[in-house]
Amino acid sequence: MPSIGRDDVARLADLARIQLTDEEVDRLSGEFDAIMDAVASVSEVATADVPATSHPIPMTNVYREDVVTDTLTQEQALAAAPQAEDGRFAVPQILGEE
């Protein structure tokens, strides 16, 4: 199992938009290793014939009828917005484009 180095932690933090101090990077890279080790023990029992699970309950095809339900009003929607303008959420300057 490859260990999670400081560079990996810094990159993950960047992707997740989390600012970390040097001390935090050091601490986390150690913690990540412990987590990776724990997860690695799962792969010892999970052989190729065990299907991957993404939900704890073994169900499929849970669908909703295509029927309109109650909606929020604009006031309700914006109630918790730090800033709003013209009925819209105001957000800080966007630098990059997705």
Add this chain to the structure above:
Amino acid sequence: MTTTTTELVDYDDATDRYDPVLGIEVHVELGTATKMFDGAPNIFAAEPNTAITPVSLGLPGSLPVVNGTAVEYAIRIGLALNCSIAETCRFARKQYFYPDLTKNFQTSQYDEPIAFDGWVDVELEDGEIVRVEIERAHMEEDAGKNTHVGGATGRIQGATHSLVDYNRAGVPLVEIVTRPIEGTGKRAPEVAAAYVRTLRDIFRTLDVSEARMERGNVRADVNVSLRPTPESPLGTRTETKNVNSFRAIDRTVHFEISRQAGILDAGGTVIQETRHFHEDTGSTSSGRVKSDAEDYRYFPEPDLVPVAPSREWVEEIRNALPELPAARRRRLLGEWGFSDLEMRDVQNAGALDLIEQTVAAGASAQSARKWWMGELARVAREQEVELEELTVTPAQIAELQGLVDGKKINDKIARKVLGSVLEGEGDPAAIVEAEGLAVVSDDSVLTAAVDQAIADNPDVVAKIQGGKVQAIGALIGPIMKATRGQADAGRVREIIMEKLGVQG
């Protein structure tokens, strides 16, 4: 945004020396009543932030539930594109930070799309068929709409802040991804536009979306790369995002080929990046370099269970598919007896539905074609509108032709009546009635007009009686004028011949 000046290479020159390869991603907004994962209405125009629920806003504690109709629509699309439908597939979280979705991820599908490995035949204007292979079609949700404030003309550059409306967030989308489209050569721009048009027509036929380009119901991301020869490995591609009209798609490919050829000619390398198309200049500009961006850290959506459409359901949907545009075109071609060229003109003019409806209302195919491709096409050009936007219905055209076929009116009067129909004066028969436009075939009226014409034109009469029967036209003219064009010209001719005792 970086502005690099590249020498554009003449398009023909570029395609002589480089082999273009396309890849197209089409997003279609499904026309369901509600969103993909919640019961908020899926509507185009509404007050901002009113077509939303806590799920649309990703509020803590809210949970998504899949819209079964959206899944059915996605399967319809997959089947129409000759895809296999997954026996089981999952949703996945695509992580990115952008305020158009509140959750910091888009619920999409990753390595398990609902449909995969398909193809669609695309017919070009001259009738050539290009088969485009489909890699996959997957379900996902649309994002909200940002408005940038403080910069020039709503652009992101220089904006002080942005405003977000989440009405569109969560609207069901199907994204269709092609495999590399090779071998198109000079026709790459045309193939790209025709492919998206073909999909648009299929979406409409399947009734899964209004598929209105101008509303962004259908959006294309256009990937273009060049390589020296068809045997060379694929070159570096650029992806021009959100190109929203057929013409813009054509122009995007055209421009990117000229631009990339310029870079390669100068010994440079094409940068893998997203680009934006500009309608005003017909050019593209650099957006975002795709270095880190591919790291979306997808993982299976833990709040949703897998979608496992039963084979019975898939077959049920397959059996209920409507006749697709290509098959319909072939059928109508046989039924109508048009030439290939006539059929293509009809299609390119957007007259296929109109003619079919006119025929259904009782007109012959050729007469329906004559009206829509002749007089009505002329009026549409004059008014600068599409044929379907004209204020006349196929039923009215069939009624008009019925009046001509029944000899109630002649062609000339028919065009006049059509003018009145277009002015909103009512249906053809009612207009003919109200304005007294029916052909005059009452012999007493016609005989009086003939007598008058004979009396007024002794020279012409002498010529006719002297053997020049073709001079009869000189008498018919004034008679038609006297009856405001409504005289039955054939009957008038007969009466003249009887009166003058000549044989035709």
